[in-house]
Amino acid sequence: MKDIIDPLKIGNKSFSSRLMLGTGKYRTSKDAVKSITTSECEIITVAIRRLPTNINQDNINFLKSLNWNKLWLLPNTAGSQTAEDAIRMAFLGHELACQLGQEDNFFVKLEVISDPKYLLPDPIGTLKAAEFLVKKGFTVLPYINADPMLALHLEDLGCATVMPLGSPIGSGQGLNNLSNLQIIIENANVPVVIDAGIGSPSEATLAMELGADAVLLNTAVAQSKNPEQMAKAMHLGVKAGRLGYLAGRMEKKYYATPSSPLNLISK
Amino acid sequence: MKNAKSFFLNGEKFFTSKTINLLDVITYFNYSSSLLVLEYNNFICSRENWTTIYINDQDRLEIVTIVGGG
Numbered sequence: 449m450k451d452i453i454d455p456l457k458i459g460n461k462s463f464s465s466r467l468m469l470g471t472g473k474y475r476t477s478k479d480a481v482k483s484i485t486t487s488e489c490e491i492i493t494v495a496i497r498r499l500p501t502n503i504n505q506d507n508i509n510f511l512k513s514l515n516w517n518k519l520w521l522l523p524n525t526a527g528s529q530t531a532e533d534a535i536r537m538a539f540l541g542h543e544l545a546c547q548l549g550q551e552d553n554f555f556v557k558l559e560v561i562s563d564p565k566y567l568l569p570d571p572i573g574t575l576k577a578a579e580f581l582v583k584k585g586f587t588v589l590p591y592i593n594a595d596p597m598l599a600l601h602l603e604d605l606g607c608a609t610v611m612p613l614g615s616p617i618g619s620g621q622g623l624n625n626l627s628n629l630q631i632i633i634e635n636a637n638v639p640v641v642i643d644a645g646i647g648s649p650s651e652a653t654l655a656m657e658l659g660a661d662a663v664l665l666n667t668a669v670a671q672s673k674n675p676e677q678m679a680k681a682m683h684l685g686v687k688a689g690r691l692g693y694l695a696g697r698m699e700k701k702y703y704a705t706p707s708s709p710l711n712l713i714s715k
Numbered sequence: 716m717k718n719a720k721s722f723f724l725n726g727e728k729f730f731t732s733k734t735i736n737l738l739d740v741i742t743y744f745n746y747s748s749s750l751l752v753l754e755y756n757n758f759i760c761s762r763e764n765w766t767t768i769y770i771n772d773q774d775r776l777e778i779v780t781i782v783g784g785g
Contacts, residue, residue, distance in 0.1 A: 472784035480783060493785025498725040499751055499778045501744060511781050512750050524785035543752040543759050544781050557785065666785065 454690070456662055458639055459555065459587035459608045461520065465490045466656065467686040468522065468641065470666025473618075474675060477510035483669050483679035484514065493522045493557050493664065496540050516548045522557050522589065529562040531576035538581050556581060557611070558590040567617045571598050575605070582606040591643055594628035596635060603638050610636060611664065613644035614655065618667045620647030623654060633659040649678075649685030656689025657697070722774040737765035740776065751780045 455462040468491040474480035484492060494511060523541025528534035538556040545553035558581065560573035569591050575598070581588050587608045592598050594612040602610055612632050615621035622645060623629060633640050639661035646652050646665040655663045663686060672678035719732050724740065733739075737760065741747055753760050754777040755768060 470783075470785040472782075474783060477783075494781040495784025496779050497782045497784075499744075499746060499749060499780045501725075501727075511783065521781070522785065523781065526784055539759060540752050540754070540779055543761075544750065544779075547750050547752070 454694070456639060458589070461587075463490045463520070465683075465686075466662040466690055467652070467682055468493065468643075468662055468664040469669065469679070470524075470664065471511065473667055473670040475670075479670070479675045481510055481514065482676040484519070486676050487669070487679035487683045489683075490518065491520050491522050493524045493666075495524055495526045496537050496544065497527070516550065520555070521545045521548055521550055521553055522555050524557040524559055525577075526557075526559045526561070528560050528577075529570075529573075531560060531573040531580070534558055534560045534573070534577040535580055538577075538586055542586070554585055555587045555589065555608075558588050568593060569613070571595065574598075575601060578602055578607055579605050589641065594625040594632060596628060596631040599632045599640075600635060603636060607638065609639045609641050609661075611641045611643040614642050614651070615645030617644045619645050620667060621645050622647055622651040623658075626658070629655075629660070630658055649681040652682050653685040653689035653692070656686055657693050659693055662686075720770055720772040720774075722770050722772070722776060724776045725778060731770065734769060736767070736769045737776075740770065741765060741778075744778075746778065749780060751778050753778050 452462050452464045455464060456466050465488055467487055467489045469484055469487055469489045470493045471480055523544060525534040525537040528537055541556055542554055558574060558577055560570045560577055561567050562570055571592060574590050574592060578588050578590050582605055589609045589611055590602050590607050591611045599610040612629055614623040641662040641664055642655040642660045643664035646663055647668050652663050669675050669678045669682060719730055721728055721730050737753060756775055
């Protein structure tokens with residue numbers, strides 16, 4: 449097995465891509481498949497829903513046709529309003545992962561949202577569900593507001609990552625709470641995945657430059673004018689941000705320092 | 716209808732007078748080749764058990780799959 453350079457470690461798995469992609473809101477399933485492939489992401493999130501009685505749906509079939517030897521399923525408990533809902537969905541998600549041949553996949557993106565306008569995650573429900581699911585052996589990736597204390601609690605409970613939002617889901621507002629995100633990154637001993645609200649490649653790059661371990665985005669690609677191109681841009685943006693972070697940026701100064709020598713100026 | 720049983724599938728009510736098992740239900744709705752998980756009265760029920768569990772009156776089935784989202 450090839451050694452991964454600068455691996456992203458979540459639970460007991462290692463990934464080479466620090467870009468996670470959601471699979472919703474694409475105009476066509478062709479867009480979705482091309483975007484996922486071009487982005488070079490490995491982790492993709494899906495929602496869990498009832499099978500409709502008329503099942504010739506593009507929306508469902510395209511997921512089955514993806515390469516599940518290369519991709520890692522991250523079932524989302526989206527739609528859950530309470531801890532109990534989310535817990536049930538997590539178990540369903542694992543079963544679905546098994547159907548795709550990923551019997552060792554107990555990953556769950558824990559989303560407990562009862563707010564229909566801003567889709568803000570409920571911290572109490574999230575904490576309750578996280579505690580239960582961690583005890584049951586799940587690798588829990590909780591979606592939260594950028595609350596540094598909540599992030600610490602979830603890490604203490606045994607969550608595999610924390611996933612603070614940049615701004616509301618689907619809003620494309622970018623990173624609205626830089627100082628809280630920085631505090632979370634500073635304090636965390638688990639990977640920090642900035643999830644929600646990223647709208648452009650520079651915003652993804654900024655997230656990585658802050659020191660985030662990964663980003664998760666969906667609408668930014670799915671609802672762009674050219675999703676496949678945007679997926680490529682996001683792939684490059686995340687790589688640039690990560691490299692820039694590891695390289696260590698220059699010091700910011702309030703005054704200027706010349707780039708050219710001050711002496712031997714010919715007059 | 717003699718021996719009529721009603722059961723719920725994904726919240727919708729269905730009736731049958733036949734003796735049917737979970738595999739029969741899956742087949743009837745053309746779900747056989749779908750990626751799915753079946754929950755029978757709140758218990759996840761794997762494929763191996765579909766032929767051994769028969770529908771009783773008021774049973775609740777949930778059949779879910781993965782869809783774009785997340």
